[in-house]
Amino acid sequence: MKEKRISFCQGKGSLTHNNRDFIAENVDRCRMRDNYTFIRKDIGCVYEHLFAESTKRYNAKQKRNDRKIHGTYYESLFHKKPSNSVVTAADKRKSFYEDVVQIGKKEDSGVDTEDAQLVAACLKEYMAGYQQRNSNFVVFNAVLHMDEATPHLHIDYIPVGHYKRGQDTQNGIAQALKEMGFGSGKDAIARWRKSEIEVLNQICLAHGIRPLEPEKSRGSMSVKEYKEARQEADKLKAENVQLKSENEGISRELTETKAMLERANKKKVQLVDIGSIAVKPTIFGNKVTLDKNDYDKLQALAEKEVVSVKRTRKLTAANQQLSKENTELKSTINQQAAELAKYKKPATISVKTLMKSAKETSEKERLRSDLQKAKSFISANGLTEEFHKYKSNTKNHELE
Incomplete structure (x- = not known):
């Protein structure tokens, strides 16, 4: 029986990356057609579907106007329009959560190996029962990537909890975990993750794969640093x-x-x-x-x-x-x-570093989009030649 290590960790949450609206350098464009989308819904529409009625009920009970929720539930919580990247509220709630699931490594399960389709089949079977197992985690975007080094899942979901005080239906991962039977406290998410890994273990065994213990998180290391450290560890081993x-x-x-x-x-x-x-x-x-x-x-x-x-x-x-x-x-x-x-040695995840990285990525994507729109506008209005002259004059002025 083949042995493969399972990786089950929290992703940074970038829908533009997951849905290939933005294509990173490590993506093989020729393999993008092999990707498999399980579900893809607009996050703003999903928030309206989940929380709009609850918001109306909450506002109907309020006698003071300043206590009512004005605008959408998403905007009241995150103070901005719905975004394709994770947004964190003042009370630490996130607009959505993401899990990245992978079986094996590039060396034994890469997209160009004979086991690529085997692990992909295991991941599809795992995803097929995900929503039924996790009724309080509403999945609105899920993709199987076959165009990077190793097949892996990106699962994006909104945790829904029900409350007796305040708005009766809210975004709340702690309450969602409690309602699904994983208890309270900081270990609830660990108990849930352990349960999901066990489901994946049984699927792997049924497909002739002996699953090894999940890999430790890379912590605050970058992807490049983590890969180099893992390669050095494999070499030493x-x-x-x-x-x-x-x-x-x-x-x-x-x-x-x-x-x-x-x-x-x-x-x-x-x-x-x-x-x-x-x-x-x-x-x-x-x-x-x-x-x-x-x-x-x-x-x-x-x-x-x-x-x-x-x-x-x-x-x-x-x-x-x-x-x-x-x-x-x-x-x-x-x-x-x-x-x-x-x-x-297990590394400690730096939340501050991850948040900073996500913010920088979002800002770069916004600037890239604005630049592309500006270029399109210049071209559509026949101003390309004048724009190049302007750029040239600007550079000469800077040199002077």
Whole structure:
């Protein structure tokens, strides 16, 4: 069974990106036709459908005009017209929420791999039951992207809660989670996410995929920084596996060498007790005579002992070298493991950074749209040549 890691995290919420009204650099235009849209509704219309009647009921109860909601519910809450990007109210409520769901990584489930369609089928099945499971999360935009590195879902929804005080139906994620049975408090969203991941796990298993634990959030790191860190972590992990394999090989050689030494010691020739050999004095000083059989036996034993000593010295030297290499490898593995651990530490999400990034993206999109409208206006009124002259004169003036 194939193993793949599930990613289930909160997205920044950009409908222009999700619906390809704005095309980023990492999008393969040739694959855009493979994207699949589950639902796409105007956020302003959805807000009217969800909250307009409730707003009327609330206003009907108010005796003072300054307590009534003037304009739409969206405008009263966020003080602006409906936007395709997430807007945060003064009380921290968001205009909508987004979850990004992915199975596998680029290396094992990328759009150009054989498993791309498999994970896409799992994501479609997961999305098919999403609204029924999460009745208080009203999905108004959901897209399966097949034109980036890896197939993934963007699910955008408005949380709807019901209240006894104030307006009876409001945008409220805490109340929505409570009504769906996930309790109260800061852990409610974690309990809901765990429940959704379990649904995805069962779908994966049914399709022959063994799901691994969800990946930690990238926290305050940018996408580029996160990808570089993950690639470095994967590289270190691969090197660590290789070093462990080499260490196991050296350990086996070390064990075999020790066994050879033990066998050599067991086979070492046990010299006979020289004192038991009968010797006879001669007339030639300190020299003695031996029986021919005893002499041959003594000579054979001496030769065997010399061979055994040489072999033992050689094996001892090899054993010491292997022990040294084994110690060095263990040190290297420990260093690699410490380095790898740096990349496995969960990062802390910087909400301020994410909000700033979303605001900057929204502003850039607005400026790009205004520029395009200005160019269209200039072209439509036959002012292109005068505009170029104006730009040229402006530059010369700036240089002066």
